[in-house]
Amino acid sequence: MGQDPRLQHLLRRGGFGATAAELDRYGRGSLGAVVDELIQFDRVPDDVDARFTTGEPVSPSTAVNDARQRWLFRMVQSRRPLQEKMALFWHGHFPTAYSKIAGRVGAPDATRMLAATRGEHPGGGRGQLELFREYALPNFRDLLVEVAKDPAMLVWLDGRSNTRTRPQENFSREIMELFTIGVGQFVEADVYAGARVFTGWNLRRVGDADDPNSYYEFFYNAAQHDTDPKEFSFSIYNDGGGSAGSRTSRTIPARAASGGIQDGVDLIAALARHPATARRLARRLWAFFVSEIEAPSAGFVEQIARVYQQSDCHMAPTVRAVLSSREFNASSSYFARYSWPVEYVARALKEVGYGSYPLSSALSPLVNMGQQLFEPPDVGGWSLGTSWFSTATMLARMNFAASLVGRQRADIARAASGKGPTPEALLSFYLERVTPAEFDSGPYQDLLAYLRTGGEWTGSDAQLRVKAPGLLHLIIGSAEYQLI
Amino acid sequence: MKYSRRHFIRGGVAAFSVGFSAPRFLSDVACAQGASFRNLVVVYLSGGNDSLSMLIPYRDAFYATRRPTLAVPAGQALQIGRDSAGTELGLHPRLTGLKTIFNEGRLAFIQRTGYENSSRSHFEGSDIWSTANPASPQGPGWLGRYLDLSPAPFDPLSAWNTAAETPRTLQARLVAVPSIVNPSTYAFQSPNGSSEVASEQTCAVRMSSHVPRGRPHLSFVNASAQAALATLERVSAVGAYAPTVTYANNGFAQALRAVAGAMASQIGTRVFWVQTGGYDTHAGQNTVNGTYASLMGTLNDGLTAFYEDLRNQGLLNDTLVLQFSEFGRRIPENGSGGTDHGAASVMMAIGGRVRGGVYGTAPSLSPDPGNPTLENGATDVRHETDFRSVYARVIDHWLGGDAARILAGDFRAGSPEFV
Numbered sequence: 001m002g003q004d005p006r007l008q009h010l011l012r013r014g015g016f017g018a019t020a021a022e023l024d025r026y027g028r029g030s031l032g033a034v035v036d037e038l039i040q041f042d043r044v045p046d047d048v049d050a051r052f053t054t055g056e057p058v059s060p061s062t063a064v065n066d067a068r069q070r071w072l073f074r075m076v077q078s079r080r081p082l083q084e085k086m087a088l089f090w091h092g093h094f095p096t097a098y099s100k101i102a103g104r105v106g107a108p109d110a111t112r113m114l115a116a117t118r119g120e121h122p123g124g125g126r127g128q129l130e131l132f133r134e135y136a137l138p139n140f141r142d143l144l145v146e147v148a149k150d151p152a153m154l155v156w157l158d159g160r161s162n163t164r165t166r167p168q169e170n171f172s173r174e175i176m177e178l179f180t181i182g183v184g185q186f187v188e189a190d191v192y193a194g195a196r197v198f199t200g201w202n203l204r205r206v207g208d209a210d211d212p213n214s215y216y217e218f219f220y221n222a223a224q225h226d227t228d229p230k231e232f233s234f235s236i237y238n239d240g241g242g243s244a245g246s247r248t249s250r251t252i253p254a255r256a257a258s259g260g261i262q263d264g265v266d267l268i269a270a271l272a273r274h275p276a277t278a279r280r281l282a283r284r285l286w287a288f289f290v291s292e293i294e295a296p297s298a299g300f301v302e303q304i305a306r307v308y309q310q311s312d313c314h315m316a317p318t319v320r321a322v323l324s325s326r327e328f329n330a331s332s333s334y335f336a337r338y339s340w341p342v343e344y345v346a347r348a349l350k351e352v353g354y355g356s357y358p359l360s361s362a363l364s365p366l367v368n369m370g371q372q373l374f375e376p377p378d379v380g381g382w383s384l385g386t387s388w389f390s391t392a393t394m395l396a397r398m399n400f401a402a403s404l405v406g407r408q409r410a411d412i413a414r415a416a417s418g419k420g421p422t423p424e425a426l427l428s429f430y431l432e433r434v435t436p437a438e439f440d441s442g443p444y445q446d447l448l449a450y451l452r453t454g455g456e457w458t459g460s461d462a463q464l465r466v467k468a469p470g471l472l473h474l475i476i477g478s479a480e481y482q483l484i
Numbered sequence: 485m486k487y488s489r490r491h492f493i494r495g496g497v498a499a500f501s502v503g504f505s506a507p508r509f510l511s512d513v514a515c516a517q518g519a520s521f522r523n524l525v526v527v528y529l530s531g532g533n534d535s536l537s538m539l540i541p542y543r544d545a546f547y548a549t550r551r552p553t554l555a556v557p558a559g560q561a562l563q564i565g566r567d568s569a570g571t572e573l574g575l576h577p578r579l580t581g582l583k584t585i586f587n588e589g590r591l592a593f594i595q596r597t598g599y600e601n602s603s604r605s606h607f608e609g610s611d612i613w614s615t616a617n618p619a620s621p622q623g624p625g626w627l628g629r630y631l632d633l634s635p636a637p638f639d640p641l642s643a644w645n646t647a648a649e650t651p652r653t654l655q656a657r658l659v660a661v662p663s664i665v666n667p668s669t670y671a672f673q674s675p676n677g678s679s680e681v682a683s684e685q686t687c688a689v690r691m692s693s694h695v696p697r698g699r700p701h702l703s704f705v706n707a708s709a710q711a712a713l714a715t716l717e718r719v720s721a722v723g724a725y726a727p728t729v730t731y732a733n734n735g736f737a738q739a740l741r742a743v744a745g746a747m748a749s750q751i752g753t754r755v756f757w758v759q760t761g762g763y764d765t766h767a768g769q770n771t772v773n774g775t776y777a778s779l780m781g782t783l784n785d786g787l788t789a790f791y792e793d794l795r796n797q798g799l800l801n802d803t804l805v806l807q808f809s810e811f812g813r814r815i816p817e818n819g820s821g822g823t824d825h826g827a828a829s830v831m832m833a834i835g836g837r838v839r840g841g842v843y844g845t846a847p848s849l850s851p852d853p854g855n856p857t858l859e860n861g862a863t864d865v866r867h868e869t870d871f872r873s874v875y876a877r878v879i880d881h882w883l884g885g886d887a888a889r890i891l892a893g894d895f896r897a898g899s900p901e902f903v
Contacts, residue, residue, distance in 0.1 A: 104768070158767040158820050166819015170766040173604070173825070183605055188860070191604075293701050338701070368665070370648045378530070378761070380607050383649055389705055390650045390663030391640075391712035392670065398688065398709070399673040406675035437702065442694040450687035454679065469675040470684050478691055479705035 006031055008435060009334050012484045013289050014038045014323060015081025017347035020433065032324075039137065039320050041080035048078040049117065055358060060115055061127070062108040064098050067115035068373045069359050071129065075346040076354075086136035086319070087129060088342065089288055092384075094147055094179060095376030096128055096156045104155050109216060113152040114374050122213040123206055128152040129374075137316040140281070140308075141272035144179065148264060149218040151203055157379070160203035163224040167195035174379050180271040182280045186233060193230040197252060197263045200225035225260035229253050236270040272313045278305035285322050291336040292385045300327055335437035335483040338385050341369035343484060344397060348404060348476050351434045357407040365403065368396035389482070398477035405476065409469040413461065416468035420459040423451035430472060436480035447474060522882055523747055523803045525740075525756045526627070526653065527832075529783070531764030532606065533809035534823050535830035536865070537771045538579070538780065539593050539846075543572045546849035554771045554817045567595065569845040577772065578780035581788025582832075590791075590800075591834050592902035594874055595844035596857070598828030598867030602811055605825075606764070609810035614652035616872050616891050626875055627755055628656030629890045630883060640711040641718060643755040644746055646739035654757055660711050661757075667742050668723035672716060689713050718751040725749060728796035729789045736760035737786040744793045747803070760786070763809060767820035791834060800836035804882050804903060806874075807832040812865050815849055815858070827859060828867035831874055833902050843900035844869050873899040 007027055011018040015038070018026065026034050037044065052073050058066040071084075078084045102110035112120075116127040126134070128150050135143040147153050148171070154160040162168035172194030176186045200221040207214025230252045237249045252263050271277060282304035286296040307321040308314075322328055339347070345362050366372055370393045376382055405412065420426035427447055431439075439447070451457060451467050475481060537554065541547060542561040561574025562583045575583050585591040599618050603609040611621035624632065631643055631654075643661040645654055654661040664670055672688070674681040692709035696702045725745025731737040739758045746753045762779055769776045787805065794800045812829035828847075847857040847865045859866040872895040876887035880896065882903050888894045 158822065161767050161820030163819045168766065168818055168820050168822075169824045177605055177607075183608055188604060336701070338705070368648070368669070377649070378606060378764070386701075386704055387649055389708040390645065390648065391660070391708055391715065392648055392663040392665050394705070394708040395670060395672070395712040398712075399671075402673040402675050409675055440694065440696050440699075442696075443691040446687050446690040449690075450683060453683045453686075466676055466680055470680055473675050474684060474687055474691070477688065479702055479709055482705050483702065 003027075003432075004031075005331070005334060006329060007034065009329075010034060010038075010323065011081065012347065012435070013085075013328075013337070015085055016075045016343055017350045017435065017484075019350045022350075035320065035323050038082040038323070039316055041083045041136075044079050046080065048074050048080070051077060054360065060111075061117065061120035062111050064102070064107065064111045064114070064374060065360070065363055067111055067127075067129075068363055070115070071373055072342065072346065072359050072362060075342060076349050076359075082319075083133055083136045086315075087132040088340075089284075090132035090136070090143070091129070091373070092288075092376070092381045093284065094128075094132075094153065095379060095381035096152050096374070097376055097378075098374040101152055101155045105216065108212070110152075110155075112215060113150075113155065121215065123215045123217060125151070125215065125217055137319060138314065140277075140313040140315055141269055143315075144175070144268045144272055145265060147179070148175070148198065148201060148268065151216045151218060154201070154203045154218065159198060159201050162195065162199050162201060163221075164199050164226045167192070167199055167226065169195045171195075171198060175268075175271065178379060178381075180280070181234075181274050181276040185274070185276045190232050190234070193232055193252075194267060196226040196228070196230050197267045200257075200260060201264060220261045222257040222260060225257045225263075227254055227257050227260055230263065232267075232270075234270070234274065236266055238273075273309065275305065275309070278308045281305075281308060281318070285319065286327075287337075287384065289319075289322050290325070290328050291333050292338055293336040294332070296327070300325065335480075337484050338388050339482055339484045340382070340384070340388065341366050341371035341393075341397070342373065344369070344482060345400065347435075347484065348401065348481075352404055352408055352472065352476065353411060354404065354408065355411060357404050361403065361407075362400070365396055365400040369393050369400070370396075394482075397482060398473075401476035402473050405469045405473045409465070412469050412472060413465040416464045417461050418459075420457075420464055420468070422459070423448045423457050426451065426459070426464075426468065426471065430475060434472070434475055434481070436475055436478055437483045439478075439480055443478065443480070447471060450474060521802050522884070523754050523756065523799070524627075524878065524883060525743055525758060525803065525805045527787075527805055527807040528610075528651065528653075528757070528759040529763045529779075529807065529809040530610075530759050530761040531809070532609070532811045532813055532825055533763045533829055534765060534769065534771075534776065534813040535809070536812065536815065536847075537769075537776055538576050539595065539830050539842075540574045540576065541571050541846040541849065542574045544846075544849045546851060550816045550849055550851065551771075552817065553821055554769055554776075554823070556771055560772065564842070567842045567845050571846040571848075573842060573846060576777070576780045578777050579784045581784045581791075582834075585788070585791055585834060586840055589840035590836060590838050591832065591840045592838050592900070593842045594831040594833070594869055594900050594902065595842065595846055596828045596865055596868035597808075597831045597844070597871045597874060598811070598865075599870055599872070600867070602827035602864070602867065604811065604827075606810055609825075611652055613808055613810055613871060614655075616875055624655050624657055625651070625653035626879075626890060627653050628659075628661075630879065630885050631661070631755065632656045632658045633885065633890065634659075639752055641715050641751055641753050643757070644743070644753045645757040646742055647757065647759050651757055651759070654755070660707050662711050662715055662719075664715075664719055664742070665739075666723075667719045667725075667745065670712075670716060670719045670723065672713065685713070718749075721749045722746050722751065727789075727793050729793045731789045731793075732782070732785050734782055734786070736782050737789060740786050740790040741793075744790060744797065744799070747794070747799050748797050765813070765822050766818065766824060767822040769817070769822045787834065795836075802836070804833060804835040804838065804878065806878060807834075808871070814863050815847075815865065816851075816863055827864035829865070831871070835903070837903060839902050841902075843902060869898070869900060870895055873897070877901065877903060 060066040060070040157171040202221045282301045308318045311317040419429040548555045614625040616626040645663040722745040731741040813823035813826040876895040877899040879885040879887040
């Protein structure tokens with residue numbers, strides 16, 4: 001079922017597209033079996049980093065561009081595509097930018113905080129991306145706790161300086177507004193109370209500053225924790241401690257400083273199970289996996305929110321429900337999403353091939369397309385959907401296609417040899433190998449007209465050396481190819 | 485709130501009188517005649533500018549006590565005189581170039597601009613400033629609506645966004661504003677050489693010109709490609725621009741250089757968007773020597789170079805720069821040597837036809853909960869001038885549009901008359 005549009009759709013959304021070989025392999029099983037394999041990725045070997053090689057030495061745990069290159073490699077090469085896809089989803093949900101962190105702690109530590117694997121980390125910790133990969137599909141509440149303790153996040157949203165005498169509001173505001181319940185669900189006083197909750201959730205350096213093996217880690221600084229009660233406008237405790245909505249249920253009680261870390265755990269649990277969080281995640285998953293063209297129905301949001309709540313905030317059943325939904329599998333959802341720049345690049349690399357194109361060459365085009373990994377524009381993350389497309393970013397996409405195809409032109413010409421007895425035949429050859437949304441007759445005829453421009457069509461190798469790359473450039477750079 | 489320059493003493497430079505102001509109909513006529521040649525450059529300070537550190541009431545008795553580590557010492561503030569309430573004001577010490585422009589009477593500060601129930605959210609806040617609609621900050625931006633009402637046919641280069649992403653302010657229903665970060669790389673590339681490039685470009689232009697039936701999302705992407713291809717030639721002229729001054733090598737200054745180039749090359753663009761970030765100074769703000777000083781340095785150096793370049797090019801009288809940020813910051817500093825999200829802020833207007841000076845009054849920083857210039861328990865600055873009245877002034881008296889229609893309401897009452 002390699003040519004099955006449902007499978008291709010699933011792999012575009014649940015992964016980064018597929019090579020011909022991957023389509024063959026996934027196509028041997030049923031669609032349900034592919035969903036299983038994507039979700040239960042723990043059963044698939046995690047060998048992608050072992051296969052990561054470049055022409056020159058790299059250090060993805062200390063040099064951020066190497067970390068970017070490795071992540072792109074994982075998107076293209078992982079046998080666990082949904083794990084990488086969810087890591088990208090969480091990066092968009094908890095956007096954290098390298099530049100601010102590097103400005104505070106220097107480039108090597110900032111890269112380590114964002115991208116080091118456990119094996120690379122001198123203290124056995126792990127960078128934020130590894131956290132997102134580890135918690136790609138487990139429990140959202142646990143992920144939130146880990147994010148609140150994540151060194152990169154503690155620098156990014158200034159938690160490292162959140163102290164009893166001077167509470168820091170930044171993380172408190174964003175965990176409510178952006179990470180969980182959303183604007184309109186809380187009041188300013190909640191932000192101030194939340195800042196007090198996380199007092200003492202700080203950062204410390206282990207080892208001397210001039211030791212290259214020193215590193216930063218989270219620590220709970222009890223002496224800096226505010227032990228007074230904190231009252232919220234929403235329920236913190238559902239069970240015991242008072243009836244729902246009562247002042248008692250809305251108040252985190254006074255606690256000894258030594259056990260004060262429980263304040264944050266309680267607040268996070270309350271935010272994670274809040275119905276507004278469930279609905280907000282459902283809408284974000286809709287936009288990420290299903291469609292940016294249609295809004296989700298109230299029924300879909302309620303259905304996914306219910307799965308999330310009934311599974312006690314577990315993401316695997318929630319994401320499975322999305323990928324198995326009637327809406328996801330409807331043909332109207334095919335190509336109903338605007339690709340993120342990294343999705344566009346990864347899919348083009350998979351479909352065109354990149355034997356002569358070093359992945360490092362894609363980093364600068366990605367910046368021009370508006371998406372530099374580990375560098376979201378602000379705490380709200382990248383603006384999605386139509387916001388990806390401006391004249392400059394569209395030109396950057398077309399020019400990336402020109403550059404990739406240009407580097408691969410020898411391979412392209414070789415593969416096209418004999419495939420173009422007519423212009424129609426050559427176009428069909430490509431439309432079986434690369435996957436733009438369907439061309440209407442207008443652009444289809446334009447592509448044929450391009451092939452016929454500049455001399456009679458012979459289909460000779462000499463002609464194909466020019467026309468095959470030219471045609472592929474036009475397809476990969478087309479508006480149709482920007483949709484996934 | 486109405487500004488009176490008589491209250492103002494600008495450090496050693498003789499003030500000139502603007503007691504006279506032209507009858508309204510005269511300036512309207514002038515505006516209408518000159519409107520098509522007038523450039524508007526919107527400068528957005530992203531993250532929420534701590535305007536209290538930019539335009540400083542440095543003698544306020546509570547300034548130093550509420551900003552124990554972040555206050556700019558009185559001796560270092562660049563004194564620019566008093567506002568109409570008699571508050572002595574100084575600029576951040578890095579704003580030396582802006583002080584010169586102020587002394588020339590071409591820089592206006594509008595103090596305490598904002599709106600009721602100011603949002604402390606970056607996103608909601610910037611959406612409100614972009615749409616000029618605090619009640620429902622969605623849909624096109626205020627300049628997008630202005631562009632939508634421009635007479636047809638619409639030139640895709642009427643506006644130019646120098647950031648990669650189209651800001652909501654410039655989002656329109658009918659037009660797609662091009663985003664051109666770097667004019668010199670704004671070109672069509674091909675895997676092939678020579679004549680084949682032209683064939684490919686011709687095909688790309690044709691493909692993007694179709695309006696697919698029933699596929700509006702595809703049409704949208706096509707429109708971006710089409711606008712890019714249609715503007716390549718004119719933009720490449722800007723890439724060759726030779727400025728009369730040296731612009732710093734940072735994104736903000738380079739964006740202003742491109743704007744000056746677009747104006748000097750007369751490619752027809754009238755509305756420009758420039759932004760610079762890093763203003764979300766929750767921690768380590770270091771007003772005098774660190775983070776905030778760098779922000780002010782970038783702002784000052786960029787705007788000063790731009791101002792001088794425009795003057796040398798004879799474009800100053802045709803240009804208005806309007807600066808805003810999504811909110812100001814909290815008055816008391818936090819424990820991280822920074823400041824949290826606040827409310828009202830300061831806007832700036834710069835240009836050859838700007839009536840320079842200080843409009844509105846500074847907040848009193850007294851922590852007394854009854855202090856009428858503050859809100860939120862006397863921790864945030866309360867707005868005095870509705871930001872929409874500033875937009876109204878720009879639309880009516882600079883762009884030659886109809887502010888009441890574009891802003892969906894009449895905010896002219898009390899508009900500061902800075903232009």
